[in-house]
Amino acid sequence: MTSSQSQRRRAPTIFDVAAEAGVSKSTVSNVLQGKVPVLAVTRQRVLDAMDQLGYEPNAGARYMRQRSRILGVVVGDLQNPFYAELAAEIEESAAKRNHTILLATTGDVPEREVERVRTLVQHRVAAMIFLCIPGKAALRAVGGDVPSLFAAVPMRDELSIAVDSRAAAELAVSHLVELGHTAIGFVSVTLHEPPTETVRFDGYRRAIQQAGLKVGASRVLRADGRGPHLSAYQAELKAFLSRKRRPTAIVAATDFDALEVISAADALGMRVPSDLSVVGFDNISLAGHSRISLTTISQPLAEIAKLAVDAAIDGTPHKRRRAARSIKLRPELIVRASTGPVRLG
Amino acid sequence: MTSSQSQRRRAPTIFDVAAEAGVSKSTVSNVLQGKVPVLAVTRQRVLDAMDQLGYEPNAGARYMRQRSRILGVVVGDLQNPFYAELAAEIEESAAKRNHTILLATTGDVPEREVERVRTLVQHRVAAMIFLCIPGKAALRAVGGDVPSLFAAVPMRDELSIAVDSRAAAELAVSHLVELGHTAIGFVSVTLHEPPTETVRFDGYRRAIQQAGLKVGASRVLRADGRGPHLSAYQAELKAFLSRKRRPTAIVAATDFDALEVISAADALGMRVPSDLSVVGFDNISLAGHSRISLTTISQPLAEIAKLAVDAAIDGTPHKRRRAARSIKLRPELIVRASTGPVRLG
DNA sequence: TTGTATGCGTTATCAT
DNA sequence: ATGATAACGCATACAA
Numbered sequence: 020m021t022s023s024q025s026q027r028r029r030a031p032t033i034f035d036v037a038a039e040a041g042v043s044k045s046t047v048s049n050v051l052q053g054k055v056p057v058l059a060v061t062r063q064r065v066l067d068a069m070d071q072l073g074y075e076p077n078a079g080a081r082y083m084r085q086r087s088r089i090l091g092v093v094v095g096d097l098q099n100p101f102y103a104e105l106a107a108e109i110e111e112s113a114a115k116r117n118h119t120i121l122l123a124t125t126g127d128v129p130e131r132e133v134e135r136v137r138t139l140v141q142h143r144v145a146a147m148i149f150l151c152i153p154g155k156a157a158l159r160a161v162g163g164d165v166p167s168l169f170a171a172v173p174m175r176d177e178l179s180i181a182v183d184s185r186a187a188a189e190l191a192v193s194h195l196v197e198l199g200h201t202a203i204g205f206v207s208v209t210l211h212e213p214p215t216e217t218v219r220f221d222g223y224r225r226a227i228q229q230a231g232l233k234v235g236a237s238r239v240l241r242a243d244g245r246g247p248h249l250s251a252y253q254a255e256l257k258a259f260l261s262r263k264r265r266p267t268a269i270v271a272a273t274d275f276d277a278l279e280v281i282s283a284a285d286a287l288g289m290r291v292p293s294d295l296s297v298v299g300f301d302n303i304s305l306a307g308h309s310r311i312s313l314t315t316i317s318q319p320l321a322e323i324a325k326l327a328v329d330a331a332i333d334g335t336p337h338k339r340r341r342a343a344r345s346i347k348l349r350p351e352l353i354v355r356a357s358t359g360p361v362r363l364g
Numbered sequence: 365m366t367s368s369q370s371q372r373r374r375a376p377t378i379f380d381v382a383a384e385a386g387v388s389k390s391t392v393s394n395v396l397q398g399k400v401p402v403l404a405v406t407r408q409r410v411l412d413a414m415d416q417l418g419y420e421p422n423a424g425a426r427y428m429r430q431r432s433r434i435l436g437v438v439v440g441d442l443q444n445p446f447y448a449e450l451a452a453e454i455e456e457s458a459a460k461r462n463h464t465i466l467l468a469t470t471g472d473v474p475e476r477e478v479e480r481v482r483t484l485v486q487h488r489v490a491a492m493i494f495l496c497i498p499g500k501a502a503l504r505a506v507g508g509d510v511p512s513l514f515a516a517v518p519m520r521d522e523l524s525i526a527v528d529s530r531a532a533a534e535l536a537v538s539h540l541v542e543l544g545h546t547a548i549g550f551v552s553v554t555l556h557e558p559p560t561e562t563v564r565f566d567g568y569r570r571a572i573q574q575a576g577l578k579v580g581a582s583r584v585l586r587a588d589g590r591g592p593h594l595s596a597y598q599a600e601l602k603a604f605l606s607r608k609r610r611p612t613a614i615v616a617a618t619d620f621d622a623l624e625v626i627s628a629a630d631a632l633g634m635r636v637p638s639d640l641s642v643v644g645f646d647n648i649s650l651a652g653h654s655r656i657s658l659t660t661i662s663q664p665l666a667e668i669a670k671l672a673v674d675a676a677i678d679g680t681p682h683k684r685r686r687a688a689r690s691i692k693l694r695p696e697l698i699v700r701a702s703t704g705p706v707r708l709g
Numbered sequence: 710t711t712g713t714a715t716g717c718g719t720t721a722t723c724a725t
Numbered sequence: 726a727t728g729a730t731a732a733c734g735c736a737t738a739c740a741a
Binding site: 042043044045046049055056057058061080082083084 | 710711712713716717718719
């Protein structure tokens with residue numbers, strides 16, 4: 020309205036506002052900060068001048084004197100609905116606390132990780148929230164000056180806010196045991212993050228042993244593979260499900276994996292859950308769809324996001340205590356139609 | 365390793381580097397910029413000093429003199445896999461061009477839009493990429509100084525990079541016509557963005573007329589509703605599908621809507637595609653899952669992302685020509701198992 | 710309550 | 726090829 024000119028003018032500064040309002044820059048700054056009392060009329064004049072000129076403070080310049088209000092968010096795979104949803108929640112929580120997020124995706128490629136982390140550091144983010152497990156180099160690139168924490172991923176010796184994956188696995192396994200299953204397998208084919216995968220497998224293993232069952236190698240399929248070779252996964256999965264001593268129930272490392280398992284079962288003409296029970300992990304929103312109806316472990320997304328943002332903003336006093344301040348949240352089992360009693364015979 | 369101290373030190377500056385290398389700040393800046401020639405040995409000394417100190421340039425300070433390398437990305441609904449995937453692609457394209465993205469989600473709430481846009485403006489983003497249709501107020505908040513464009517959403521009179529939705533609708537309709545359908549309906553229940561919804565419905569309507577068919581009011585279900593009242597949607601959908609003169613095929617405004625339609629059909633015991641054919645829109649990654657296998661319209665995500673980022677960075681010379689420079693991409697029909705020949709009778 | 714002076718980290722202009 | 730210096734927009738300590 021005011022200015023349809025396309026020549027990009029210099030944005031109005033605090034100085035312009037001061038001139039327009041007939042006061043000094045300090046006064047403008049004072050009404051901006053709200054710390055120092057300013058006469059009501061003066062204040063109003065400044066405010067008027069501001070939206071007269073369409074003034075917006077320059078965050079970059081501000082951050083040279085103040086703590087930045089940007090949070091760096093590093094996500095491995097934003098294509099995965101779980102991380103996308105989590106990122107959305109984090110953004111919202113951050114906004115509630117007047118912070119913005121600088122988003123970086125790495126595709127879990129080590130070299131890219133370092134590059135992206137460095138970019139975030141250069142922008143002097145107040146803190147770094149990882150939605151992935153970065154490599155050593157990336158972690159080093161963060162440096163000791165910017166606090167970082169890990170959301171929804173397990174990270175030993177660091178501040179991490181995640182679900183207790185052992186408890187989660189126990190939930191899944193005991194649910195299956197209650198349904199009469201004894202041949203309970205584990206599948207992870209699409210999870211690019213070794214540590215997360217390991218923790219979940221470990222939880223599965225412990226839960227199995229705790230239930231007095233055995234962890235048969237023939238019931239476990241773990242692909243350390245790179246890249247999403249969907250067709251290859253399917254081939255492996257079909258072979259896996261066709262084995263003689265195949266499991267009657269499967270704990271999948273993620274809902275994505277569970278979906279792949281279901282696809283393979285469908286292709287083999289196996290029925291879920293009567294021929295094969297499947298439990299997922301993450302409770303992505305599509306897990307509840309009638310065509311999927313996946314029994315799965317749910318993580319309290321909003322809570323994780325809020326805690327992560329709060330911790331990122333409020334900081335962790337002593338580095339050494341980071342791990343100690345880690346938070347393990349309680350997972351929840353969502354029972355849907357992908358699990359059922361074991362078929363006798 | 366180097367510094368395990370938790371007291372947050374002042375990050376090393378260009379000045380510190382200069383001191384360490386025994387040169388002036390100007391020289392350091394020169395090697396940083398690479399524009400002015402610097403003696404090889406000096407250059408190396410500076411470089412050494414840099415990673416000795418773990419120096420990273422302060423992007424905020426830099427942006428006070430140079431154009432910022434931040435792109436503001438405003439997305440309405442990041443929970444929607446389509447937008448999450450698009451955001452990921454945009455981030456990647458931006459990174460390739462040494463840019464970072466500041467992400468804001470609005471949940472399509474007008475007041476939040478303005479607030480978020482203002483935050484982005486305050487960070488002096490080089491450009492704004494909208495993955496939603498902002499309200500007037502938000503658009504005004506952008507101001508005339510920061511170029512903005514629209515990716516994957518239709519926006520009249522503005523620079524937009526999206527699929528030709530009329531062509532898309534034609535693709536869907538003619539596919540169904542070829543299968544013998546004449547009672548082809550339209551459903552949109554979860555799309556929060558009126559303009560996008562309107563454009564897609566309009567495309568549907570034109571395509572129907574072009575095919576010599578009629579647009580019966582009884583075959584159209586458009587919910588302008590707010591918020592995701594999934595159960596309510598389901599009730600509406602079931603009632604819709606139970607009508608006497610119900611359609612034999614449905615064009616859904618989004619894959620999400622298509623999934624809801626399928627759920628409703630499942631609940632009513634209707635078979636897809638023998639009782640009801642369904643075409644979606646967006647080709648989200650889960651549309652290809654064996655349990656869904658949704659015939660849908662695909663948008664070239666990566667291409668949209670690249671074009672959007674390039675346009676955002678390289679800019680549009682004259683504001684008036686923005687609309688003229690808009691790009692309409694060709695949609696593609698992905699035929700899967702949710703569509704089939706009309707059942708005779 | 711308001712104004713003045715200085716510093717923040719960097720780039721850019723001008724000397725040398 | 727390198728160094729001194731003035732912006733850049735804002736916050737802050739201090740003076741008035």
